[in-house]
Amino acid sequence: xxxxxxxxxxxxxxxxxxxxxxxxxxxxxxxxxxxxxxxxxxxxxxxxxxxxxxxxxxxxxxxxxxxxxxxxxxxxxxxxxxxxxxxxxxxxxxxxxxxxxxxxxxxxxxxxxxxxxxxxxxxxxxxxxxxxxxxxxxxxxxxxxxxxxxxxxxxxxxxxxxxxxxxxxxxxxxxxxxxxxxxxxxxxxxxxxxxxxxxxxxxxxxxxxxxxxxxxxxxxxxxxxxxxxxxxxxxxxxxxxxx
Amino acid sequence: xxxxxxxxxxxxxxxxxxxxxxxxxxxxxxxxxxxxxxxxxxxxxxxxxxxxxxxxxxxxxxxxxxxxxxxxxxxxxxxxxxxxxxxxxxxxxxxxxxxxxxxxxxxxxxxxxxxxxxxxxxxxxxxxxxxxxxxxxxxxxxxxxxxxxxxxxxxxxxxxxxxxxxxxxxxxxxxxxxxxxxxxxxxxxxxxxxxxxxxxxxxxxxxxxxxxxxxxxxxxxxxxxxxxxxxxxxxxxxxxxxxxxxxxxxxxxxxxxxxxxxxxxxxxxxxxxxxxxxxxxxxxxxxxxxxxxxxxxxxxxxxxxxx
Numbered sequence: 001x002x003x004x005x006x007x008x009x010x011x012x013x014x015x016x017x018x019x020x021x022x023x024x025x026x027x028x029x030x031x032x033x034x035x036x037x038x039x040x041x042x043x044x045x046x047x048x049x050x051x052x053x054x055x056x057x058x059x060x061x062x063x064x065x066x067x068x069x070x071x072x073x074x075x076x077x078x079x080x081x082x083x084x085x086x087x088x089x090x091x092x093x094x095x096x097x098x099x100x101x102x103x104x105x106x107x108x109x110x111x112x113x114x115x116x117x118x119x120x121x122x123x124x125x126x127x128x129x130x131x132x133x134x135x136x137x138x139x140x141x142x143x144x145x146x147x148x149x150x151x152x153x154x155x156x157x158x159x160x161x162x163x164x165x166x167x168x169x170x171x172x173x174x175x176x177x178x179x180x181x182x183x184x185x186x187x188x189x190x191x192x193x194x195x196x197x198x199x200x201x202x203x204x205x206x207x208x209x210x211x212x213x214x215x216x217x218x219x220x221x222x223x224x225x226x227x228x229x230x231x232x233x234x235x236x237x238x239x240x241x242x243x
Numbered sequence: 244x245x246x247x248x249x250x251x252x253x254x255x256x257x258x259x260x261x262x263x264x265x266x267x268x269x270x271x272x273x274x275x276x277x278x279x280x281x282x283x284x285x286x287x288x289x290x291x292x293x294x295x296x297x298x299x300x301x302x303x304x305x306x307x308x309x310x311x312x313x314x315x316x317x318x319x320x321x322x323x324x325x326x327x328x329x330x331x332x333x334x335x336x337x338x339x340x341x342x343x344x345x346x347x348x349x350x351x352x353x354x355x356x357x358x359x360x361x362x363x364x365x366x367x368x369x370x371x372x373x374x375x376x377x378x379x380x381x382x383x384x385x386x387x388x389x390x391x392x393x394x395x396x397x398x399x400x401x402x403x404x405x406x407x408x409x410x411x412x413x414x415x416x417x418x419x420x421x422x423x424x425x426x427x428x429x430x431x432x433x434x435x436x437x438x439x440x441x442x443x444x445x446x447x448x449x450x451x452x453x454x455x456x457x458x459x460x461x462x463x464x465x466x467x468x469x470x471x472x473x474x475x476x477x478x479x480x481x482x483x484x485x486x487x488x489x490x491x492x493x494x495x496x497x498x499x500x501x502x503x504x505x506x507x508x509x510x511x512x513x514x515x516x517x518x519x520x521x522x523x524x525x526x527x528x529x530x531x532x533x534x535x536x537x538x539x540x541x542x543x544x545x546x547x548x549x550x
Contacts, residue, residue, distance in 0.1 A: 050433065051433075052429065052433070071432065071437070072429065072432040072433045073432045073433070073434075073435050073436055073437045073438075075433070076432070076433055076434055076435040077435050081433075082433050088427055088430050090422070090423055090426040090427055090430065090431075091426055091427075092422070092425070092426050093422060093423070093426060097419065097422070100419060101419060101420070101423045101431060101434045101436065102434040102435065104416055104419055104420075105416075105420065105434055105435035105436050106434075106435050107435065153430075153434070156434065157433075157434045157435050
């Protein structure tokens with residue numbers, strides 16, 4: 001049974017059909033990359049799988065149970081975490097407080113003592129290299145640091161499935177390298193990932209499977225190496241080999 | 244705050260009735276403490292990003308509940324508890340709107356609640372006495388020789404309870420959830436926070452504390468009327484005072500309430516009776532323009548400015 005499953009997902013924004021009957025399955029520990037030009041429906045698909053957008057038609061299942069229409073907090077408690085392309089830190093909270101939100105309200109492996117929650121928050125910040133910034137205001141971080149905090153916030157709810165929206169975009173080559181390492185570490189922990197990345201090479205190096213979206217439908221999908229080797233896909237949607 | 248400073252503060256607060264301060268000044272101080280309670284209770288809602296223009300609904304309902312109980316022979320402490328319960332119940336009702344609204348629409352909905360409360364008090368004559376209100380509310384217990392002193396100490400106790408509740412809330416799971424909801428409700432929800440639960444809790448707490456203050460006020464003035472206890476003053480004053488003091492600081496709203504009220508009554512009123520309330524308006528404008536975090540936010544701002 002897939003960990004996370006979308007069946008016949010359709011999303012309409014007024015007259016615009018953002019998704020048209022998408023079927024997707026994510027197994028435990030699997031890394032799935034979403035590719036496609038702007039407006040192809042990648043972020044909308046993440047929004048549906050994460051509970052932010054209720055599909056116009058179709059359903060989302062977690063562990064086989066239908067969860068369509070449940071509130072986002074219910075999705076979180078089922079183990080689905082999410083990052084955003086443009087970081088959304090809790091601007092008025094400190095860096096540590098920002099990760100404590102997920103640590104405090106997660107369902108699995110709860111910490112009942114404030115000291116334990118704080119320790120867990122500090123551990124998560126150390127994982128993303130922000131331990132020295134624990135007391136800083138989240139809005140005062142640099143863009144790269146906000147991206148790290150974005151990941152720490154998503155991890156704070158102890159997800160089984162992470163939906164990562166362009167985690168590496170806007171980062172320096174060094175920052176992108178670190179993101180690749182994060183992907184590896186998340187995979188080692190058995191966390192399933194659905195990732196959108198602007199850089200095809202970044203996606204191909206971490207994903208087990210690539211799904212190409214175009215116009216709200218799945219245009220092609222397959223193993224990462226197989227997909228990259230397909231000249232039709234490269235020419236039609238990616239404008240040639242990635243830099 | 245060191246222990247010696249805390250002891251000094253407590254001594255100063257306990258002192259006024261003991262030194263034989265005239266009844267009028269004791270009444271002013273007790274009213275200032277009631278307003279401090281209202282400002283702190285308003286800050287409970289503001290902590291979660293919920294701006295209320297309708298605290299008079301809790302205040303008025305609490306005042307009427309306590310007054311009705313008291314004139315029917317219920318002990319004063321029980322009447323105050325009933326006032327708190329009635330305020331909390333009104334908070335629960337108001338939160339039904341809060342779950343669907345944010346920002347300005349929510350503020351207007353709370354304002355409407357206060358007006359509805361006034362309308363009901365005015366028209367349900369058999370229960371509330373209509374426009375004439377309820378008179379003959381007994382004074383607070385043990386206060387036959389000094390009713391003002393009893394009111395002062397009760398107001399002081401209620402303020403202490405309110406400040407403790409606010410401080411506890413800020414450091415609790417509830418405070419963290421509400422802060423996260425205030426900053427980004429959708430993001431908070433994606434981390435397992437159920438915003439509805441915590442918004443309702445904030446309305447219950449704020450409504451309960453404000454309702455208790457309304458009950459106390461009914462015992463202080465010994466009369467309740469729709470235009471008195473549902474007055475927009477009890478909606479606007481906490482908003483102005485908390486904004487000036489800094490709604491996110493524990494003592495800021497209370498200190499600003501006491502300072503503003505006493506300055507208005509003791510300084511501006513004798514100097515310019517017709518204009519003495521202008522101070523509130525000017526304070527709000529100054530706070531919005533120059534002190535977004537209020538006076539209580541100044542120390543943090545200075546720290547940040549100094550590397």
